[in-house]
Amino acid sequence: MSEKPNLNYLHEISGGDDEFEKKLLEIVKKELPNEINSYKKFLNENNFKQASELVHKIKHKISILGLEKSYQVAIDYEENLKIDNLNLKKEFEEILNSMVCFIKTV
Amino acid sequence: MKTIIIDDEEMARAIIEKLSSNNKKINLKESFSNAIEAIKYLNQNSVDLIFLDIHMPGFTGFDLLQTLKNPPKVILTTSDKNFAIEAFEYDCIVDYLVKPVTQERFNKAVQKAVLFVQNDAAQPKIEEQEEIKELYVNIDRRLVKINFETINLVEAKGDYILIKTESKNYTVHSTMKKIEEKLPDDLFLKVHRSFIINTKKIIDIEDNSVLIGNNVIPVSRSNRPELMKRLNLL
Numbered sequence: 297m298s299e300k301p302n303l304n305y306l307h308e309i310s311g312g313d314d315e316f317e318k319k320l321l322e323i324v325k326k327e328l329p330n331e332i333n334s335y336k337k338f339l340n341e342n343n344f345k346q347a348s349e350l351v352h353k354i355k356h357k358i359s360i361l362g363l364e365k366s367y368q369v370a371i372d373y374e375e376n377l378k379i380d381n382l383n384l385k386k387e388f389e390e391i392l393n394s395m396v397c398f399i400k401t402v
Numbered sequence: 403m404k405t406i407i408i409d410d411e412e413m414a415r416a417i418i419e420k421l422s423s424n425n426k427k428i429n430l431k432e433s434f435s436n437a438i439e440a441i442k443y444l445n446q447n448s449v450d451l452i453f454l455d456i457h458m459p460g461f462t463g464f465d466l467l468q469t470l471k472n473p474p475k476v477i478l479t480t481s482d483k484n485f486a487i488e489a490f491e492y493d494c495i496v497d498y499l500v501k502p503v504t505q506e507r508f509n510k511a512v513q514k515a516v517l518f519v520q521n522d523a524a525q526p527k528i529e530e531q532e533e534i535k536e537l538y539v540n541i542d543r544r545l546v547k548i549n550f551e552t553i554n555l556v557e558a559k560g561d562y563i564l565i566k567t568e569s570k571n572y573t574v575h576s577t578m579k580k581i582e583e584k585l586p587d588d589l590f591l592k593v594h595r596s597f598i599i600n601t602k603k604i605i606d607i608e609d610n611s612v613l614i615g616n617n618v619i620p621v622s623r624s625n626r627p628e629l630m631k632r633l634n635l636l
Contacts, residue, residue: 305502309420316420323413352457355481356414359502371481 301361301398324357325399331357332392339385348377351388358391361398366391403512403519404448407433408440408466409455409479414501418453418479421508427516437461441469449474451515453499456480467492475515479503537584539565539574548572550589554603554615556581558596566617593621593629601632 303317310316335350355370369391373384405428409415415433422428431449434440437458454476456463463480467473473494478485481501489495496518497511537553538545548567557564558578565572565581582592592598593612597619605613610626612619621629 305504309417309503309505311424311505313420316416320413320416323416327413349459352481353411356411356501359481360413360417 299363299365301363301395303402304362305360320360321399321402324360328354328357328395328399332396344377344380344382348374351377354392358395361395363391363395403427403429403450403475403515405430405451405453406440406443406449407453408437408458408463409433409453410435410458411455414455414479417501417503418508421503421505422453424505425509425512427512437463437466441466444470450519451512452476453479456485457482464488464492467494475518477511477515534586537581539572539576541572541574546572550586550600551602553585553590553600555600555617555619556585556590556598566615568615591625591629591632593619593625595622601629607633 306317306320331350331354335347335354338344338347338350351370351374355367355374358370359367369384369387373388376383405422407415407418407422407430409418412435415435419430419433422430428451431447432440432443434443438461440452451474454463454466456478457480463478464485467476473492476492476495477497477499478489478495479499479501483500486498489498496515499507499511535551536547536549538547540546548565552567552569554566554568556578557566559573561575562573563576563578563581565574578592578596578598582590582598585598589600589602590598591601599612599614599619603614605615607613607621607629610621610623612621612629
């Protein structure tokens with residue numbers, strides 16, 4: 297995965313409003329770990345429909361962190377899960393790892 | 403434009419709020435995390451524009467649109483491009499923003515909404531509800547239709563009321579108060595404690611009485627000014 301999380305989109309819409317950027321990153325930091333946990337829980341239970349709902353939620357965060365190609369992977373993975381197909385699971389989880397690492401640094 | 407945001411995701415709301423604050427056309431009133439709260443608000447407040455997320459648990463954006471009788475303009479915000487076709491089925495939807503939304507794209511959608519709102523304001527409003535032109539009364543366990551226009555007058559008769567039309571009289575178990583509420587104000591006027599008349603049926607007025615058909619109806623002193631006001635006097 298060559299793409300790296302970044303704050304380009306946030307900078308673009310914040311127009312230099314640091315408070316706003318901070319607020320959004322706080323939301324990501326607060327919600328992402330819980331969403332990943334729930335996603336894994338549903339996957340372990342073979343509840344792919346619910347897992348796809350979590351991918352849907354996480355998807356928006358992927359886009360906020362400037363990961364355009366990864367966003368498409370998440371879109372496709374969400375659709376796969378809806379039909380109980382686990383294709384792209386590995387790729388998606390790599391994206392999650394890179395996001396978790398990134399938000400620890402910001 | 404008075405605007406609200408409906409999105410279950412806090413982050414998505416924060417972003418639309420930010421983009422709204424950078425657009426002078428938007429007067430952001432409220433943000434809601436679920437459709438039910440938003441419906442309560444919309445029942446009591448008028449808004450021009452809603453930024454509406456489609457994918458919400460329980461009650462989707464489309465569900466919300468179906469509950470609104472006269473929805474304001476709507477800009478959909480979603481991560482799913484797949485809903486675009488369904489969106490075309492709603493006249494109130496002016497644009498469709500796929501997340502992540504940039505300021506430029508946001509402004510373009512708002513500009514569209516402004517044009518739609520202006521266009522609506524320029525067009526004469528079509529009466530939503532068709533005017534009711536008749537009354538149904540219960541006579542011998544039958545519901546009989548009486549057209550307002552055919553009614554000459556209504557007279558109180560104890561526990562009953564007598565509805566006199568051009569061709570027939572109907573005695574109905576009801577009160578003057580109840581029928582007064584059912585008759586259109588522009589056509590009917592209570593001229594006496596016991597009489598409501600169809601003002602279009604007046605033949606002439608003499609002192610304290612009016613002639614309707616062959617009935618001379620008393621006009622009480624307190625009701626006379628209102629009656630005189632209704633007349634196109636030379």
